[in-house]
Amino acid sequence: xxxxxQAVIFDLDGVLTDTAELHYQSWQxxxxxxxxxxxxxxxxxxxxxxxxxxxxxxxGDKSSEFTAEQKAEIARRKNDDYLSRAMKMTPADxxxxxxxLLNELRRRGILIAVASSSRNAEAVLDRLQIRPLLDVLVDxxxxxxxxxxxxxxxxxAERLGVPPARCVVVEDAASGVAAARxxxxxxxxxxxxxxxxxxxxxxxxIADLPADELLELPEA
Ligand code: BG6
Ligand code: MG
Numbered sequence: 001x002x003x004x005x006q007a008v009i010f011d012l013d014g015v016l017t018d019t020a021e022l023h024y025q026s027w028q029x030x031x032x033x034x035x036x037x038x039x040x041x042x043x044x045x046x047x048x049x050x051x052x053x054x055x056x057x058x059x060g061d062k063s064s065e066f067t068a069e070q071k072a073e074i075a076r077r078k079n080d081d082y083l084s085r086a087m088k089m090t091p092a093d094x095x096x097x098x099x100x101l102l103n104e105l106r107r108r109g110i111l112i113a114v115a116s117s118s119r120n121a122e123a124v125l126d127r128l129q130i131r132p133l134l135d136v137l138v139d140x141x142x143x144x145x146x147x148x149x150x151x152x153x154x155x156x157a158e159r160l161g162v163p164p165a166r167c168v169v170v171e172d173a174a175s176g177v178a179a180a181r182x183x184x185x186x187x188x189x190x191x192x193x194x195x196x197x198x199x200x201x202x203x204x205x206i207a208d209l210p211a212d213e214l215l216e217l218p219e220a
Contacts, residue, residue: 005215006166007111007135009156009180011048012121014172015190015206016098016114017128019086020047023054026082030074031058044195048173050117050146051075079120086120089127097207102133104211111135113156115169117146136160147175150183157183168217170206171196186217 014020024043031038038058046054055075056063066074091099105112113136114121121139125131136159143152157167169180169187177199180187189196190203200217203209 003163003166005110005168005186005217007113007157007160007162007168008105008214009113009115009153009167009169009185011169011171011173011176012114012116012124013118014047015095015170016102016130017089017093017095017124019089019118019124020172022082022085025085026078027054027058029081030078034074036062045174047195048117048147048171048175048179050140051079051119053146083120083123086124087127089124091127091129094128094130095206097205097209099130101206101209101211101214102130105214106133108211108215110215111160111162113138113160115152115156116140117152147173148178148182150179153180153183153185157185168214170209170214171199174198186219188214188217 010016013023024040027043028038046057049057052075055071102112112134114134116139119140121137136156138152138156140146143155145151153169157164164184167185169185170190171177171180171187172190174195177187177189177196181198187199188201188203188209189199190206193202196202
């Protein structure tokens with residue numbers, strides 16, 4: 001039997017809001033312009049990776065054809081485009097069930113963190129107006145190694161003052177599920193089994209995740 005859950009650590013992009021789609025659209029626009037092959041399937045592998053690691057993954061063997069300055073410029077253009085999309089968001093862009101789940105967890109006295117590889121997490125949370133519902137935010141500005149490195153989740157647990165075994169993570173990325181497991185945490189995967197199959201439980205969307213089930217998640 002697992003220890004009782006004291007904290008839930010949410011990934012942001014693709015879990016609380018559909019910014020995963022906006023990240024995809026920005027990469028697709030830029031790669032089309034540059035004539036570099038890219039599509040939705042290749043994009044799946046980028047979930048949870050930092051901006052720089054995403055670009056390296058897209059370029060693959062072609063990486064050495066670009067200078068560090070050129071890569072920084074590509075990453076800057078991608079981010080400008082992403083922000084032009086993301087900064088139009090409103091609280092209505094919270095995914096169905098996300099606000100209700102956050103409020104229910106707070107009502108039960110469960111601590112809540114967001115742990116994201118993104119360096120735009122704070123701006124996105126502000127657009128969604130859910131910053132006051134969180135006890136802790138750890139993002140790509142705090143932690144240099146992005147998922148699957150467990151550091152972002154361990155840092156969130158440490159700041160919450162909760163041992164990893166008493167934290168449950170909610171993630172939509174294969175890299176995020178791996179990071180949560182490496183941190184010694186239970187994890188609910190949001191999305192298809194091909195992507196989040198290593199999670200302790202799999203749900204199609206956050207709307208399908210009742211607070212009771214989340215808090216009573218046994219270890220695999
Ligand atoms: C993660 C997303 O949350 O943040 C990735 O899943 C994204 O797709 C990464 O690349 C970095 O985001 P940003 O906003 O710093 O470019
Ligand atoms: Mg995500």
